[in-house]
Amino acid sequence: xxxxxxxxxxxxxxxxxxxxxxxxxxxxxxxxxxxxxxxxxxxxxxxxxxxxxxxxxxxxxxxxxxxxxxxxxxxxxxxxxxxxxxxxxxxxxxxxxxxxxxxxxxxxxxxxxxxxxxxxxxxxxxxxxxxxxxxxxxxxxxxxxxxxxxxxxxxxxxxxxxxxxxxxxxxxxxxxxxxxxxxxxxxxxxxxxxxxxxxxxxxxxxxxxxxxxxxxxxxxxxxxxxxxxxxxxxxxxxxxxxxxxxxxxxxxxxxxxxxxxxxxxxxxxxxxxxxxxxxxxxxxxxxxxxxxxxxxxxxxxxxxxxxxxxxxxxxxxxxxxxxxxxxxxxxxxxxxxxxxxxxxxxxxxxxxxxxxxxxxxxxxxxxxxxxxxxxxxxxxxxxxxxxxxxxxxxxxxxxxxxxxxxxxxxxxxxxxxxxxxxxxxxxxxxxxxxxxxxxxxxxxxxxxxxxxxxxxxxxxxxxxxxxxxxxxxxxxxxxxxxxxxxxxxxxxxxxxxxxxxxxxx
Amino acid sequence: xxxxxxxxxxxxxxxxxxxxxxxxxxxxxxxxxxxxxxxxxxxxxxxxxxxxxxxxxxxxxxxxxxxxxxxxxxxxxxxxxxxxxxxxxxxxxxxxxxxxxxxxxxxxxxxxxxxxxxxxxxxxxxxxxxxxxxxxxxxxxxxxxxxxxxxxxxxxxxxxxxxxxxxxxxxxxxxxxxxxxxxxxxxxxxxxxxxxxxxxxxxxxxxxxxxxxxxxxxxxxxxxxxxxxxxxxxxxxxxxxxxxxxxxxxxxxxxxxxxxxxxxxxxxxxxxxxxxxxxxxxxxxxxxxxxxxxxxxxxxxxxxxxxxxxxxxxxxxxxxxxxxxxxxxxxxxxxxxx
Ligand SMILES: Nc1ncnc2c1ncn2[C@@H]1O[C@H](COP(=O)(O)OP(=O)(O)OP(=O)(O)O)[C@@H](O)[C@H]1O
Ligand SMILES: [Mg+2]
Numbered sequence: 001x002x003x004x005x006x007x008x009x010x011x012x013x014x015x016x017x018x019x020x021x022x023x024x025x026x027x028x029x030x031x032x033x034x035x036x037x038x039x040x041x042x043x044x045x046x047x048x049x050x051x052x053x054x055x056x057x058x059x060x061x062x063x064x065x066x067x068x069x070x071x072x073x074x075x076x077x078x079x080x081x082x083x084x085x086x087x088x089x090x091x092x093x094x095x096x097x098x099x100x101x102x103x104x105x106x107x108x109x110x111x112x113x114x115x116x117x118x119x120x121x122x123x124x125x126x127x128x129x130x131x132x133x134x135x136x137x138x139x140x141x142x143x144x145x146x147x148x149x150x151x152x153x154x155x156x157x158x159x160x161x162x163x164x165x166x167x168x169x170x171x172x173x174x175x176x177x178x179x180x181x182x183x184x185x186x187x188x189x190x191x192x193x194x195x196x197x198x199x200x201x202x203x204x205x206x207x208x209x210x211x212x213x214x215x216x217x218x219x220x221x222x223x224x225x226x227x228x229x230x231x232x233x234x235x236x237x238x239x240x241x242x243x244x245x246x247x248x249x250x251x252x253x254x255x256x257x258x259x260x261x262x263x264x265x266x267x268x269x270x271x272x273x274x275x276x277x278x279x280x281x282x283x284x285x286x287x288x289x290x291x292x293x294x295x296x297x298x299x300x301x302x303x304x305x306x307x308x309x310x311x312x313x314x315x316x317x318x319x320x321x322x323x324x325x326x327x328x329x330x331x332x333x334x335x336x337x338x339x340x341x342x343x344x345x346x347x348x349x350x351x352x353x354x355x356x357x358x359x360x361x362x363x364x365x366x367x368x369x370x371x372x373x374x375x376x377x378x379x380x381x382x383x384x385x386x387x388x389x390x391x392x393x394x395x396x397x398x399x400x401x402x403x404x405x406x407x408x409x410x411x412x413x414x415x416x417x418x419x420x421x422x423x424x425x426x427x428x429x430x431x432x433x434x435x436x437x438x439x440x441x442x443x444x445x446x447x448x449x450x451x452x453x454x455x456x457x458x459x460x461x462x463x464x465x466x467x468x469x470x471x472x473x474x475x476x477x478x479x480x481x482x483x484x485x486x487x488x489x490x491x492x493x494x495x496x497x498x499x500x501x502x503x504x505x
Numbered sequence: 506x507x508x509x510x511x512x513x514x515x516x517x518x519x520x521x522x523x524x525x526x527x528x529x530x531x532x533x534x535x536x537x538x539x540x541x542x543x544x545x546x547x548x549x550x551x552x553x554x555x556x557x558x559x560x561x562x563x564x565x566x567x568x569x570x571x572x573x574x575x576x577x578x579x580x581x582x583x584x585x586x587x588x589x590x591x592x593x594x595x596x597x598x599x600x601x602x603x604x605x606x607x608x609x610x611x612x613x614x615x616x617x618x619x620x621x622x623x624x625x626x627x628x629x630x631x632x633x634x635x636x637x638x639x640x641x642x643x644x645x646x647x648x649x650x651x652x653x654x655x656x657x658x659x660x661x662x663x664x665x666x667x668x669x670x671x672x673x674x675x676x677x678x679x680x681x682x683x684x685x686x687x688x689x690x691x692x693x694x695x696x697x698x699x700x701x702x703x704x705x706x707x708x709x710x711x712x713x714x715x716x717x718x719x720x721x722x723x724x725x726x727x728x729x730x731x732x733x734x735x736x737x738x739x740x741x742x743x744x745x746x747x748x749x750x751x752x753x754x755x756x757x758x759x760x761x762x763x764x765x766x767x768x769x770x771x772x773x774x775x776x777x778x779x780x781x782x783x784x785x786x787x788x789x790x791x792x793x794x795x796x797x798x799x800x801x802x803x804x805x806x807x808x809x810x811x812x813x814x815x816x817x818x819x820x821x822x823x824x825x826x827x828x829x830x831x832x833x834x835x836x837x838x839x840x841x842x843x
Contacts, residue, residue: 075730090728092721094789104729115711
């Protein structure tokens with residue numbers, strides 16, 4: 001074995017009185033790719049953040065090139081050649097893509113103190129780096145104008161462009177589509193060949209098989225498994241993660257009764273078609289049915305769900321809910337009629353980060369928890385929240401703690417908990433409900449979705465993970481350029497066909 | 506005021522905008538034009554009805570009137586861009602004037618004049634540094650920290666002046682607001698020089714970029730390794746220093762140091778950048794907006810005076826204009842609450 005470039009020696013971390021990491025020993029070798037695995041809240045992000053210098057450990061020592069690290073700041077980490085792509089987006093929305101790529105590393109002319117920006121050069125270099133990645137992003141666009149997955153790519157390009165010695169990627173693929181994920185893997189291959197050390201986290205086993213040289217598994221803040229990837233089976237990894245044997249999941253989808261649809265969308269469009277072609281589409285879902293929405297980034301799934309829920313107006317078409325025309329759509333009317341939407345971006349649209357977990361979980365159902373004059377029945381609020389969170393295996397301290405303190409995947413669970421708390425839901429619109437959720441809890445969420453369907457709830461699930469849609473749905477509607485290009489029945493699910501429809505090949 | 510717009514253009518999965526080149530007449534440009542057009546709709550009829558309104562003399566007097574507001578508006582603009590707010594600017598104006606007046610008491614000559622200027626500016630820098638430290642190192646929200654220094658600076662001004670108006674008779678000092686080159690008094694030059702410097706710093710230098718980054722997303726700025734505390738402190742120091750300078754100029758104009766002269770100026774100082782399109786949520790806008798904002802407010806005040814509108818009504822009209830200007834900007838840039 002070669003010299004370790006980085007060593008964690010008995011690293012421990014507590015937030016207040018909550019221990020999060022204890023006695024972590026980990027060695028990273030030059031030019032090797034390590035997958036850091038673990039359930040939601042196991043401490044993966046915390047460990048990566050310590051290595052990058054975003055937070056300081058409570059105990060233990062971090063060594064780089066054999067030298068102990070004394071200063072835990074992002075700039076000290078960068079000075080050691082460490083770059084991190086954090087789990088949550090770390091870009092400045094009002095600045096351009098190029099500005100963000102060069103943030104903190106601006107190209108300047110003149111004396112060091114004046115720091116006159118060479119904007120032209122930065123744009124050109126940024127654009128070149130983007131083009132090399134093969135995505136249609138304009139370096140002059142502001143980050144707030146580009147999609148979530150492109151923003152994620154910008155962050156990856158930023159880290160890569162700085163030629164790190166150690167690159168930390170915290171769930172880099174959670175908002176990427178498979179095509180972009182492929183690009184990322186190619187880059188990691190190149191980095192590995194150049195001797196860069198890479199650590200990444202993911203909840204997708206196939207990515208681990210494709211990328212990892214080494215695997216380290218965290219459970220409840222301790223390392224439970226550390227080995228070369230080729231010596232491990234995925235069952236062993238999963239066992240080390242969850243500490244129990246995961247039963248082979250056999251989802252039995254309920255039969256869909258032949259009744260009229262509860263939600264029907266007719267001659268619908270959310271955007272103008274290219275060249276004025278009529279691309280309006282119809283969509284209908286019956287009680288107890290689960291329909292998956294597939295498509296590449298920008299295919300229009302989110303826009304469709306949002307407009308049905310009433311967040312955006314649709315361009316044309318009408319919506320019928322439970323047989324009645326539903327033209328004056330708005331979130332509050334949708335909720336009143338049992339039409340619930342769980343958004344894809346938990347930070348921007350989903351959660352009120354400063355608020356407590358329970359307050360967030362019941363946000364859409366405050367009516368049910370308030371009595372005379374809107375007085376909140378708080379004890380019930382907490383009981384119900386606890387029940388829902390338990391069902392999703394959420395790791396949390398108290399329902400009163402603020403959501404910001406939850407790990408990424410547990411925040412997602414607090415968001416998904418809303419559909420368990422909802423009063424008599426009729427239609428659920430779930431946009432990427434399992435983003436960032438660990439394998440164990442994913443299986444639980446599938447069970448819950450199927451169970452809800454069995455009780456007659458109609459469920460629309462949008463997901464960029466095709467296998468997930470294929471296990472879960474009665475039908476899959478494939479979006480392309482803003483409309484439904486084709487619908488597949490369960491007995492005709494063919495991954496290759498669906499992908500081909502999605503990319504329009 | 507609209508603090509919500511920053512996150513309205515959420516990244517969504519239907520962002521087909523990615524490959525588009527910035528057009529010359531994009532919404533952004535159009536948005537900044539709308540307020541100018543509204544401005545022209547006010548100025549042109551007025552100038553036709555009352556030609557004296559656009560006389561050289563009147564334009565100079567408008568610029569004189571706004572030079573003090575402009576300096577504190579610029580400083581406020583920097584703080585707002587960095588994601589904070591500075592309520593202490595008005596008190597600093599008064600304090601700096603008092604400090605200058607106290608220094609000049611019984612002293613004549615150019616030397617003491619320079620000392621007085623330096624003293625006034627230094628007082629502002631110190632209060633600004635205090636604000637910056639409270640915000641960046643002690644984690645006190647800027648609204649609260651500067652609300653505190655608003656009171657502190659005012660109190661210190663009263664203590665230094667014993668609650669009295671201290672008149673100034675140092676000739677070089679008084680000449681600051683009297684002497685003119687090419688018919689233009691010194692404060693107007695100072696205003697434009699400060700504007701140019703700040704514009705250069707904010708749009709062309711690394712430090713300026715950091716101000717925008719910290720104001721736009723402080724967490725991202727931290728992860729990128731920016732010296733966020735230093736950036737925040739610098740923003741408040743700039744604001745304090747410029748307010749101190751404004752106080753010195755004002756003292757020269759009114760030939761006295763009075764602790765309470767600047768009370769209420771913070772409203773104009775905040776309104777100006779906001780009218781000019783600087784987002785109160787931080788990270789968005791240009792310092793040119795702050796200049797435009799004071800010009801707009803100054804011109805309107807002056808116009809109303811020429812039209813003989815009572816000062817009582819001027820307050821009311823001014824308030825509506827602030828709201829209207831921001832409203833126009835909101836429509837033009839299609840910002841929404843959510
Ligand atoms: N600032 C904080 N204050 C209190 N607790 C925190 C804080 N940050 C994280 N935690 C807790 O530390 C634990 C580990 O969090 P971490 O984000 O490292 O998990 P993770 O393994 O990355 O999970 P995920 O897969 O969901 O991203 C969680 O239980 C979380 O609640
Ligand atoms: Mg994490």
